[in-house]
Amino acid sequence: EDQVTQSPEALRLQEGESSSLNCSYTVSGLRGLFWYRQDPGKGPEFLFTLYSAGEEKEKERLKATLTKKESFLHITAPKPEDSATYLCAVIGTASKLTFGTGTRLQVTL
């Protein structure tokens, strides 16, 4: 059975304090790993898709990386508007999207 574990559950950063969120996964035949951002009361908003180990993608202050066992979402010099819950999900050969429970990020001034 596919599994996704995200850590930490919650993270509080000061503005400008860089950090990383972790997504560990087990999946049969990875076909894609996805990062989403979810604001309170909203639906998940797509950020990145990674397909193979060694792949990296960037968008503004966010950078996602992928290894054979985990993915990291690096946040460089975060701002308060980066506060949200970040969700990780994987799809394997069964074509079933499995989500982690998310990391709740709060960035303070």
Added chain:
Amino acid sequence: NAGVTQTPKFQVLKTGQSMTLQCAQDMNHEYMSWYRQDPGMGLRLIHYSVGAGITDQGEVPNGYNVSRSTTEDFPLRLLSAAPSQTSVYFCASSRIRADTQYFGPGTRLTVL
């Protein structure tokens, strides 16, 4: 493009009542799905469809029904609401099942 739209945004039901949550997408996506999100449990798949006329069960299908008569619409029916169905419901769509899924804004349902 509006993307994925859902109605209503909020709904309160009494135990035993039935209702339909609406979902529509304008991206010509073949794959559509329904998830529920509960605290500490992540998003769980209720039902999905790989194209018009084709639906299948996800991991938590009991108490829910779906149909897909058009590419654009994928309504979710609660047959006889129970308090355990209190949750936030999200509809999502993608080009094909293994592709990036795009989510709607959600429906917050409370069953009393």
